[in-house]
Amino acid sequence: MRRLSLPWKEPVTGDLLMGIDLGTSSTKVVMIDPEGRVVACTAVEYAVETPHPDWAEQHPQTWVQAAVQAMRDVLAAARVPGSAIAGIGLAGQMHGMVCLDARGQVLRPAIIWADQRSRAQVARLHRDPGAAQLGLWTGNPVAAGFMLPSWLWLCEEEPETARAVAQLLLPKDYLRYVLLGSIGTEPS
Numbered sequence: 001m002r003r004l005s006l007p008w009k010e011p012v013t014g015d016l017l018m019g020i021d022l023g024t025s026s027t028k029v030v031m032i033d034p035e036g037r038v039v040a041c042t043a044v045e046y047a048v049e050t051p052h053p054d055w056a057e058q059h060p061q062t063w064v065q066a067a068v069q070a071m072r073d074v075l076a077a078a079r080v081p082g083s084a085i086a087g088i089g090l091a092g093q094m095h096g097m098v099c100l101d102a103r104g105q106v107l108r109p110a111i112i113w114a115d116q117r118s119r120a121q122v123a124r125l126h127r128d129p130g131a132a133q134l135g136l137w138t139g140n141p142v143a144a145g146f147m148l149p150s151w152l153w154l155c156e157e158e159p160e161t162a163r164a165v166a167q168l169l170l171p172k173d174y175l176r177y178v179l180l181g182s183i184g185t186e187p188s
Helices: 060-078 119-138 147-157 159-164 171-180
Strands: 014-020 026-032 038-045 087-091 099-101 167-169
Touching: 014 060, 014 167, 014 171, 026 060, 038 060, 060 171, 087 171, 099 171, 119 147, 147 159
Parallel strands: 014 087
Antiparallel strands: 014 026, 026 038, 099 167
């Protein structure tokens, strides 16, 4: 995976913070000053793809393009260079599944939280190991569109793709990977 260059090259000299929210219908970017005042904000919209009934997918490259455009737009609106940004925070839609191969390349469109194709896998999980046991292990109920049932669907319906998967990432963690070149997440 080739790391994406941030839309600026200067060393950091400022104290502004940038927040990036990778949402279902748009990526929003906000810039705030040290006192928490909004300096600039913007959003770049995109669509949810539904190639079949009950499916909800997005191409991860769409998120990257939207984030880079939104970062550029916020910098332009604030009339500051990239070096004014001291830190970036990421938030985003939960449960989406980005499949990467061993080279860090995306294997297929991401299956996002709104997807319902994995209902049969959820029903099986509720039987074995059972909804109560899953709740104890994860602290959450399991529903269609969550990563585990989406992964089980992929293993059953697209086994060639599943065999090629080296990493599964949440949408915001994919954006982090592209921006920073390293894989990581946070506890949620």
